[in-house]
Amino acid sequence: MITEYHRPSTLESALELLKRQDKVILPLAGGTLLNRKVDSSMVVMDIQDLPLKDIHLDGTELRLGAAVTLQQLIDHPVVPDTLKQACQVETSFNLRQMSTIGGCIAGAGGRSTLLALLLAYNSRIEIQPGDEVIAIGEMLPVRGDYLRGKLITAVIMDTTCRVTCETVEKTPADQPIAGVTLAQWPSGRTRAYVYGFGPHPKPALDGPSAAGLEPAVKNAFAGSDDLHASSAYREALAGILVNRCMNKMERQ
Numbered sequence: 099m100i101t102e103y104h105r106p107s108t109l110e111s112a113l114e115l116l117k118r119q120d121k122v123i124l125p126l127a128g129g130t131l132l133n134r135k136v137d138s139s140m141v142v143m144d145i146q147d148l149p150l151k152d153i154h155l156d157g158t159e160l161r162l163g164a165a166v167t168l169q170q171l172i173d174h175p176v177v178p179d180t181l182k183q184a185c186q187v188e189t190s191f192n193l194r195q196m197s198t199i200g201g202c203i204a205g206a207g208g209r210s211t212l213l214a215l216l217l218a219y220n221s222r223i224e225i226q227p228g229d230e231v232i233a234i235g236e237m238l239p240v241r242g243d244y245l246r247g248k249l250i251t252a253v254i255m256d257t258t259c260r261v262t263c264e265t266v267e268k269t270p271a272d273q274p275i276a277g278v279t280l281a282q283w284p285s286g287r288t289r290a291y292v293y294g295f296g297p298h299p300k301p302a303l304d305g306p307s308a309a310g311l312e313p314a315v316k317n318a319f320a321g322s323d324d325l326h327a328s329s330a331y332r333e334a335l336a337g338i339l340v341n342r343c344m345n346k347m348e349r350q
């Protein structure tokens with residue numbers, strides 16, 4: 099239940115609110131996740147009037163304001179196609195009008211293709227107060243504690259890498275039960291994440307080349323048993339998903 103609602107229109111007033119010591123202020127973005135929490139009382143700061151909705155490509159660096167919605171990403175010409183496709187499967191058309199990229203980073207789970215792609219890209223986020231910049235992958239294991247009293251203001255992506263993803267799901271419109279996202283830079287540097295289970299996507303490989311990718315992915319699927327699939331099943335998919343990713347990447 100929301101017990102206090104604030105709607106600042108400047109970043110300065112938002113940061114003043116976040117300084118409050120008596121209550122934890124929760125940023126309210128699209129509200130698709132936050133509004134479902136009815137079991138606890140919340141003080142929220144609606145960020146829809148803040149200037150956080152820009153999409154800007156500066157050379158090879160793509161900068162997305164934290165309040166950019168998933169539908170805005172799909173509709174914008176400079177956003178890479180792989181990211182657009184991830185937004186498409188993330189949620190329905192209606193929810194995409196509300197759901198934001200900042201909300202996804204702060205709240206999405208282990209079955210989110212969008213989050214797994216942002217991680218493969220080695221995306222960074224800008225955080226206030228303090229003008230912090232941190233890689234999403236560093237923040238994710240501790241995101242609840244890390245983000246308390248803070249606001250993600252932007253996501254920054256280096257678009258010089260080729261990125262792809264491959265998934266297995268129960269139906270084409272369902273969230274993946276197993277997936278791999280793969281990014282490769284011109285230098286050969288390769289990053290891979292696995293997802294489809296757990297609280298957030300899991301790192302599999304970050305190395306100078308794709309050597310050892312398949313065993314690394316298989317290893318990252320270990321211990322992933324849940325109600326959707328066994329870990330043995332996901333491990334058996336490792337080679338198939340990696341091959342499909344590599345083939346797709348070669349065609350890019």
Ligand SMILES: Cc1cc2nc3c(=O)[nH]c(=O)nc-3n(C[C@H](O)[C@H](O)[C@H](O)COP(=O)(O)OP(=O)(O)OC[C@H]3O[C@@H](n4cnc5c(N)ncnc54)[C@H](O)[C@@H]3O)c2cc1C
Pocket residue numbers: 124125126127128129130131132133134145164165188189193196197198199200201202203204205206207208209210245248249250251273
């Ligand atoms: C029916 C339904 C199905 C869903 N299915 C999935 C799913 O399959 N996979 C999945 O991953 N998610 C799912 N979600 C969750 C949700 O849609 C996404 O995680 C979404 O991207 C949240 O974005 P939002 O803008 O609506 O965030 P909100 O609901 O507004 O906020 C979510 C969390 O992020 C925090 N937050 C938001 N913006 C910021 C910011 N700028 N800085 C710091 N913290 C911030 C909030 O305080 C809150 O804790 C589902 C939601 C619904 C309603």
